[in-house]
Amino acid sequence: MRKKVTIVGAGNVGATAAHWIAAKELADVVLIDVVEGIPQGKGLDLLEAMPIEKRDSHITGTNDYADTANSDIVVITAGIPRKPGMSRDDLLATNYKIMSDVVGKVVAVSPNCIIIVVSNPLDAMAQAAFRQAKFPRNRVIGMAGVLDSARFRTFIAEELKVSVENVTAFVLGGHGDTMVPLPRFSTVAGIPITELMPAERIEALVQRTRDGGAEIVKHLKTGSAYYAPSAAAVEMVEAILKDKKKILPCAVYLEGEYGIDGYFVGVPCKLGKGGLEQIVEIKLTKEEDAALKKSAEAVKELCAVIGV
Structure with a gap:
């Protein structure tokens, strides 16, 4: 029996995720949206x-959650997208209502699924989904670090004129202005980028990574990024469905790891x-640790606003 993945939200991110999953023949796909x-x-x-x-992937489009029953994975992309001048946090109240409604309906028909949250503001929405679902923490995971790392990798490869296949990058923390790219863990063919470019160029790439989503919103004017965000979510889907034990930066509920307790923050995870099968704890410098704690505080503030 083939695996079943439901994607909630048939907008650009959801529909493109369905495309990637079907093209990779990972699973049968149910695409669900409130719009008929x-x-x-x-x-x-x-x-x-x-x-x-x-x-041979089968794709079903529906407005009825009954069609999503017994999904192995549910990817939630539902919510309003960012518009120019709008921060991820501006989306908070509206998308919280949508998330609460969606998760209740998903859990009712797929009580054993793994939920991957893509909706923004990511970390707070993952926390909201976790509270609503009442699942163990290994079954609610936020997509952020895979996307942020991909952006960082793109900019590193362009800067050094090397293949993206040679580039690995690490980005921790919340998905937003407080994200924490880690240059000393970011490499080209195993060589840290700190050995390959001056500090000011690294800082420029780090800032461009933080602004990655806003840069695309500025170009598009009436929408936000969807090719890379959907590909990032599907990399997580594939790691889980194929039991790859792949280490990816994801937003997960921390219970003391990295000195953070009770919030979703981006850290290296084995999927x-x-x-979530393991949180990989790496030793951070004092500055990196402070930046991660600052990022967690930003997540904490958002969660306080919506009471999760």
Whole structure:
């Protein structure tokens, strides 16, 4: 029996995630949205691409949560997107209501699923989903670090004119202005980037990574990024479905790790069939630790506003 992945939200991020999953033949996909016709139309269009792609993934579009029953993974992208001049935090109240409604419906029909949260503001929405679902922490994971690291890797590869395949990058902390890229753990073919470029260029790339989402919103004017965010979510889906034991930076509920307790913050995580299987603790410098704690405080403030 094939695996089943539900994607909540048939907008750009959700529909593109469905595309990546189907193209990789990872699972059958259910695309669900509150708007009638959109998930059905996009789902059918994608299904009709499968003979061309020679993939047997089945895609269903629906407005009914009954069709999502017994999903292995549920990816939640639902919520309003950022608009120019809007911070991720501006989305807080609206997307909290949407998240609470969605998670209740998801859990009712897929009580054993693993939830991957993509909606912004990411860390607070993951916390809201965790509280609502009442799942153990290994089954609610936020997508942020994979995307932020991919952006950092892109900029490093461009700066040094090397293959992106040679570049690894680490970004911890909350998904937003307080994220913590770690240059000394970011490498090109195993060589730390601190050995390959001056500190001021590294700092410029770090800042561009922090501003990565806003840079795209500024270009698009009426929407936000979706190719890279959806690809990042699907890398997590693949790691779990294939039990890859892959170490990826994800937002997870910390219980004392890194000196943070009771909040979702981005840290290195091993993902496998159980979802979060291990939090990898690395020794941080005093400055890195302070930056991570500052990031956690920003998450804490958002969670306080919505009472989670």
